[in-house]
Amino acid sequence: MTDELQIAIVGAGIGGLTAALALRARGLSVTVFERAASPRELGAGISIHPNAVRLLRRIGLHDWLENINTRSVGLSLWTSRGEPVLRPPASPDSPTYQVHRVELLEMLNDSQADVLVRFGHNCTGVKETEDDVRLTFANGVTARADVVIGADGIHSVVQREIGLVTHPTSEGIMAYRGLIPSERLSWAKDLRGLKMWMGSGRSFICFPISQGRVINIVAFVPSNLESEESWSAPGDLKALAAEYDGWDAPVVEAIGALDETFRWGIYDRAPLPYWSTARVTLLGDAAHPMVPHFGQGAGQAIEDGFALAILLEDAKPADVPARLKAYERLRLGHTSRVQAASRDAGRFYRSENEDAAERSLRMDKWMSAAGWIFQYDVEQEATALL
Numbered sequence: 001m002t003d004e005l006q007i008a009i010v011g012a013g014i015g016g017l018t019a020a021l022a023l024r025a026r027g028l029s030v031t032v033f034e035r036a037a038s039p040r041e042l043g044a045g046i047s048i049h050p051n052a053v054r055l056l057r058r059i060g061l062h063d064w065l066e067n068i069n070t071r072s073v074g075l076s077l078w079t080s081r082g083e084p085v086l087r088p089p090a091s092p093d094s095p096t097y098q099v100h101r102v103e104l105l106e107m108l109n110d111s112q113a114d115v116l117v118r119f120g121h122n123c124t125g126v127k128e129t130e131d132d133v134r135l136t137f138a139n140g141v142t143a144r145a146d147v148v149i150g151a152d153g154i155h156s157v158v159q160r161e162i163g164l165v166t167h168p169t170s171e172g173i174m175a176y177r178g179l180i181p182s183e184r185l186s187w188a189k190d191l192r193g194l195k196m197w198m199g200s201g202r203s204f205i206c207f208p209i210s211q212g213r214v215i216n217i218v219a220f221v222p223s224n225l226e227s228e229e230s231w232s233a234p235g236d237l238k239a240l241a242a243e244y245d246g247w248d249a250p251v252v253e254a255i256g257a258l259d260e261t262f263r264w265g266i267y268d269r270a271p272l273p274y275w276s277t278a279r280v281t282l283l284g285d286a287a288h289p290m291v292p293h294f295g296q297g298a299g300q301a302i303e304d305g306f307a308l309a310i311l312l313e314d315a316k317p318a319d320v321p322a323r324l325k326a327y328e329r330l331r332l333g334h335t336s337r338v339q340a341a342s343r344d345a346g347r348f349y350r351s352e353n354e355d356a357a358e359r360s361l362r363m364d365k366w367m368s369a370a371g372w373i374f375q376y377d378v379e380q381e382a383t384a385l386l
């Protein structure tokens, strides 16, 4: 047996693929196992905020981020009736990028030069022995590793395999998502930043992706529908329009311009009691699914992978249990606070108060306090633990 760590990642989503790149960038040997037969992804737009952007830049993805040309230039907030709430200044040094999830995953897959990504591998079992871990897959393949990272999303098999039993918590909210060619909207031609309307019980956001050619919309509405968490199903455009009847004209126009919409049940889970055993740990939605009102689900998954890369860089197999515990100590508390803040954000956006001046004051205070999420540098924090 060599001293070089063999790392297996289960799941080739945003979290698993960025972890693979971060670990490779520090010279570690990584294999990713993904249950999907090929890198086919669905999804719409997501925001990647400065806390994750700075990490992607450090592993050479700066050009890709710049070339997609949907660097967000600011955020503007409105009441449901169209009164301006706040336009916080954009920071050119700490940009947010708005990306199409499919384009981001394609780029992450294309960047895996030295990482073996094995598609068609549905992990069904993870068993730790005295000094390694054995993985089994539905196709009959088995594999061994010194470290296993479960990046297999909200219904994580790896989480179950390390003895955790968790229950989803519904936010009582459904998200309707949709994509609109930007030329269809009278107000979208020069849109570069994110616009959000906030009203009683509902919020509505839109931002450009795919170099401004497409406008991504997400409409958050109350729902008591029992659903599989994070399930997605075709939505009814008439029902969506009825939810926003009487809202500001751009919202009504955007809904009228949709060809189709998909509904997502919005769930999170209470923070886990632990993430790591001796040689197995979790990252991303497998560890800390969160409601999307801070746009931090993927961002926190990216931070997790970079923390692991620092902590495992020079580790020998015997060091692994202590390093995984250090990772858990660093990340579990921080991501639990982001989970709670994300819920609070949603409650605030959808609160009854329609007074623009008061919303503006509260929003300003609240955003100034959110620096602990956006300015957080996980590599500095992880390095300080060594």
Ligand SMILES: Cc1cc2nc3c(=O)[nH]c(=O)nc-3n(C[C@H](O)[C@H](O)[C@H](O)COP(=O)(O)OP(=O)(O)OC[C@H]3O[C@@H](n4cnc5c(N)ncnc54)[C@H](O)[C@@H]3O)c2cc1C
Binding pocket: 010, 011, 012, 013, 014, 015, 016, 033, 034, 035, 036, 045, 046, 047, 048, 121, 122, 123, 124, 151, 152, 153, 154, 155, 156, 157, 175, 177, 218, 264, 283, 284, 285, 286, 290, 292, 294, 295, 296, 297, 298, 299, 300, 301
């Ligand atoms: C409406 C909405 C809007 C959002 N907006 C944002 C946003 O603006 N910004 C942001 O940062 N986040 C956002 N998110 C959250 C973000 O999409 C997720 O947090 C992120 O995708 C989680 O990544 P992940 O890699 O941990 O998990 P996933 O993306 O779920 O990836 C898990 C991978 O594991 C694979 N897998 C599962 N089980 C197995 C198995 N047994 N064996 C092998 N492979 C397996 C899956 O096929 C998948 O490829 C949003 C979410 C929603 C619902």
